[in-house]
Amino acid sequence: MSKQQFLETVTTIADRIGERPLDEKLAAFLNTEFPVDGAVFGDLKTLCAEGEAEGWLMAREAGGIKFGRAVKPGAEARSFSVDVVRMKDVKGPHHVHTTGEIGAIMTISGEPKFDGLAEGWYVYGPGSDHHPTVEGGDAYVLYLLPDGAIEFTGR
Numbered sequence: 001m002s003k004q005q006f007l008e009t010v011t012t013i014a015d016r017i018g019e020r021p022l023d024e025k026l027a028a029f030l031n032t033e034f035p036v037d038g039a040v041f042g043d044l045k046t047l048c049a050e051g052e053a054e055g056w057l058m059a060r061e062a063g064g065i066k067f068g069r070a071v072k073p074g075a076e077a078r079s080f081s082v083d084v085v086r087m088k089d090v091k092g093p094h095h096v097h098t099t100g101e102i103g104a105i106m107t108i109s110g111e112p113k114f115d116g117l118a119e120g121w122y123v124y125g126p127g128s129d130h131h132p133t134v135e136g137g138d139a140y141v142l143y144l145l146p147d148g149a150i151e152f153t154g155r
């Protein structure tokens with residue numbers, strides 16, 4: 001049942017995002033609509049933990065990062081793909097968000113910072129790039145990619 005609840009939750013989030021531009025205003029909107037101490041964000045965190053325990057979420061692992069694509073673009077999350085990673089004090093592979101990235105940082109233990117950001121929502125615009133990094137603890141990072149677009153650079 002948790003997989004269906006997860007899909008319903010990401011549908012709710014994708015519907016609220018709609019066609020908004022990927023910018024700081026969207027991050028502020030998401031942090032207001034789905035705050036860290038709110039029901040939807042709490043459900044999302046619980047569902048990520050259940051999905052991991054049940055094996056249907058983050059079924060792969062490499063370089064100390066558990067990961068997996070939960071939703072392909074054009075499905076429950078509309079034009080977004082939905083991926084979830086679990087990272088603990090690790091630096092991930094460099095990549096470019098060709099169409100942007102919307103993410104939710106969810107604390108598992110400690111006081112993790114994802115790219116220096118605390119628990120909550122973030123938005124990276126089209127063309128942004130980084131080595132995703134978690135320091136100070138263990139976290140789930142759920143991210144939505146418009147059209148599922150991401151380019152790993154090997155840098």
